[in-house]
Amino acid sequence: MSSVQITSRRSSIPERANILFFILSELGHVVTELKLQKLVFQVQNIAKVPRGYRYKRHLYGPYSRELNIDTFTLAKKGLIKREEVRGVQYPYWRFEITPPGEAYFKERALRNLTRERIQRMRKVLNEYKGYSHYQLAEMVYQQWRIRKPEALRREMAELAKNLQGVTSFWESAYFPGCPAITYFLAFAEYLQDALSKALSLTDTVVKSVLLMASKEFHDKLMNIAQVCSKEDVCPLDAQEGLCQSSDPSLYEVFDFIEDLCQRNDVLPKLLSRKRGELVTEDEYVRLQKSLKTLNVSVSS
Amino acid sequence: MSASSTVAKEARTVLTYTINERVDNEQIRAWQLRAQIISRSQKRLKNLWKRVGVLSLQGNVNEVKKFYSAMLKDPRTRAKLVELKKRKRTRQGLMPETLDMIILSEAIALGRGDGDLQFMSKDGDFCEFTEEIEAKYGLRVLSVEDALQFKVKLERSIQ
Numbered sequence: 001m002s003s004v005q006i007t008s009r010r011s012s013i014p015e016r017a018n019i020l021f022f023i024l025s026e027l028g029h030v031v032t033e034l035k036l037q038k039l040v041f042q043v044q045n046i047a048k049v050p051r052g053y054r055y056k057r058h059l060y061g062p063y064s065r066e067l068n069i070d071t072f073t074l075a076k077k078g079l080i081k082r083e084e085v086r087g088v089q090y091p092y093w094r095f096e097i098t099p100p101g102e103a104y105f106k107e108r109a110l111r112n113l114t115r116e117r118i119q120r121m122r123k124v125l126n127e128y129k130g131y132s133h134y135q136l137a138e139m140v141y142q143q144w145r146i147r148k149p150e151a152l153r154r155e156m157a158e159l160a161k162n163l164q165g166v167t168s169f170w171e172s173a174y175f176p177g178c179p180a181i182t183y184f185l186a187f188a189e190y191l192q193d194a195l196s197k198a199l200s201l202t203d204t205v206v207k208s209v210l211l212m213a214s215k216e217f218h219d220k221l222m223n224i225a226q227v228c229s230k231e232d233v234c235p236l237d238a239q240e241g242l243c244q245s246s247d248p249s250l251y252e253v254f255d256f257i258e259d260l261c262q263r264n265d266v267l268p269k270l271l272s273r274k275r276g277e278l279v280t281e282d283e284y285v286r287l288q289k290s291l292k293t294l295n296v297s298v299s300s
Numbered sequence: 301m302s303a304s305s306t307v308a309k310e311a312r313t314v315l316t317y318t319i320n321e322r323v324d325n326e327q328i329r330a331w332q333l334r335a336q337i338i339s340r341s342q343k344r345l346k347n348l349w350k351r352v353g354v355l356s357l358q359g360n361v362n363e364v365k366k367f368y369s370a371m372l373k374d375p376r377t378r379a380k381l382v383e384l385k386k387r388k389r390t391r392q393g394l395m396p397e398t399l400d401m402i403i404l405s406e407a408i409a410l411g412r413g414d415g416d417l418q419f420m421s422k423d424g425d426f427c428e429f430t431e432e433i434e435a436k437y438g439l440r441v442l443s444v445e446d447a448l449q450f451k452v453k454l455e456r457s458i459q
Contacts, residue, residue, distance in 0.1 A: 176320035177313055180337065184456070186335035278333040290322045291337070297303055 013077075013104075016052050018112060019044050019121070019160050021105040024080060024097035025048050025149075026125055035133035036059055040067055040126050040139050047120035048216075048248045050259040055145045055205050060137050061146055064122055071095060084183055096224075098150070120248065130249045143148050144208040152207050153199060158176045159211065163188055181237040184221060187254045190270050193277075194261050206264045213257045220250045264269060304406045306356045308349055309340060310399055315341055327400045349359070357407025362396070368395055371429065379426045387424065396425035411439045 019040055030036045041062045044052040053064040071093075073147065075082035079101035083094045097105070113121075145151050167188045174181045191214055198210050220227060224235055248256075261267040268274075275284055319337050323330065331356060372455035381394045391397070400423060411417040421427060422444040430441040 004305070012447045123365045158449075176324060177317040179312075179316045182316065182320060182331065182334055182338065185331040189329075270332055271339055274333060274338070275333065278336075279328065283328050283330065286326045287323065287328065290326055 005050055013074070013079075014066075015068070015112060016066065017050055017074065018109040019049055020067065020074070020080075021097065021101065021109050021124060022072060022113070022118070022121055024095060025038070025102060025105050026122065027050075028128060029094060029096035030094065031094050032133040033071075033095075035131075035136055036071070036095055037063055037067060038091075038136040039125065039128060040064070041126045041140060042136075043121050045212070046124045046237050047117065048213065048253055048256040049117065049121065050256045052259075052261055055209070056203050057146060057205045061140050062144070063290070074101070075276075100132070116248075144205070144212070146204045146208055149204050149207075152204060152211060155208070156199060156211055160192060161217060163192055163195075165220060166221050167192075167227070168226055170221070173225075173228060178235070182274070184224075184235065184250075186270060187217070187250075188221065190254075190273075191257065191266070192259065194267050197266050201264075201266070203264075210257065210260055210266070213253060213260065215251065216248075217253045217257060220253060303349070303354050304403065304410075305351055305354055306357070306402050306406060307400065308354050310403070311345060314344060315345060322422060342379065355410070357406035357409055359402060359407070359409040361402050361405045364401040364405045364408070365395070367432075368401070375431065377429065383430065384424045400425050408437045408439055411437065420447055 019258065020036075023036070023043060028048055030039065034296065038061070040053060041055055043049065043066070052065045052211070055064045056064040063110055065165065071082050074080045078098060080098040081094075084091050085094050093103060110118075110247070128139070141147055169186065170181055170184050170188070194210065198207055201207050228235055258269045262269050264271075279287070301459050316338055320334060320432065322332055323337075368381075372381060378394070382437055385391045385394055386394075395401075404419075404426060407417070407419045411419070418440045419426065419458075420442045426433065427443045430443075433441050
């Protein structure tokens with residue numbers, strides 16, 4: 001097999017595998033697939049890493065088939081080692097990064113991760129790496145309320161109401177020249193639509209991740225609103241002032257939410273939504289006329 | 301042809317303002333649609349900027365402030381500034397907006413290195429004072445309307 005072929009094969013490694021490489025690079029190895037699945041889930045969803053793995057509810061909580069496939073594929077490419085070990089009662093998998101995998105991670109994958117994101121991922125990983133696979137599985141169940149669909153539904157409805165409250169603030173602070181407030185309101189409107197659609201989902205894992213990310217988004221929007229209500233300051237400056245060193249910004253949280261919604265068929269990304277979902281036909285016709293003189297098109 | 305980064309920034313702000321104003325006038329909320337229109341327009345504007353050079357320039361805005369303050373003292377030029385204030389609804393006092401004065405200061409700074417520079421605008425704060433600006437700074441102000449008429453004449457003469 002030529003080196004050219006190997007290079008072209010390696011370039012087909014999906015971006016989501018960065019999370020897997022990161023964890024194995026930091027820990028050296030992970031024992032049991034259950035622990036690996038849950039660690040990736042925690043790092044991805046608490047550190048808000050977009051374009052990650054799709055998780056659905058399975059026997060032991062959140063499970064990603066994509067992650068399972070990636071461990072197989074990357075082991076075939078020699079970038080990780082996937083070894084079946086005979087346990088006392090059952091066999092289990094042991095995952096380890098190989099030297100070529102480490103080199104690939106440092107040369108290619110790390111370039112796509114910002115310093116702040118790596119800090120966040122490391123913080124989450126350090127918090128959960130010490131637990132056994134069963135402890136971690138149970139913790140994930142509890143933390144994300146995966147067994148409690150009714151509680152999730154109630155919280156989603158509550159959040160939708162709270163979002164309405166913070167939206168009212170930003171509507172009162174709105175003025176036409178401010179792109180930040182326009183985007184804040186657009187994001188909030190998108191989130192309302194996403195929460196409404198997600199209520200009909202059966203999978204509690206997707207619902208829970210969306211709920212938690214939406215709560216974080218709401219809290220950030222509230223924090224910026226609090227600063228702006230007391231001081232005459234640009235909302236972008238307020239956000240930068242509030243954003244601690246590695247803390248995800250409002251835009252990063254929204255990016256994560258959009259990506260989650262798109263990958264789980266909740267909603268397309270904001271800029272890809274069809275106009276029919278956003279305005280009535282009459283509104284569209286009026287806007288077309290009004291913006292025509294600017295040579296600006298309303299439709300995508 | 302060049303523009304300054306201040307001009308590029310102002311263009312982005314004005315674009316957002318104009319789109320929002322038009323949507324507000326139709327009494328439509330549709331924040332996501334606004335975000336879509338603004339985003340697409342900004343992208344198009346960015347591509348258009350690639351056809352000209354966008355320069356980071358450093359001008360002396362205090363010098364320009366003194367220039368307009370002096371014009372406030374002359375009754376003829378003061379009258380023009382009063383008229384401009386009436387036309388520009390958002391203007392607070394008689395002086396031009398700070399951003400406009402920064403843009404002029406950048407053009408002056410650029411013009412000092414180049415004897416043959418023309419400053420194109422349709423802003424009354426510049427176009428109403430072409431003689432004064434040229435006399436003080438040697439910078440020729442060309443209104444957009446004049447430039448368009450010149451273009452039409454040129455095209456006709458070529459045909």
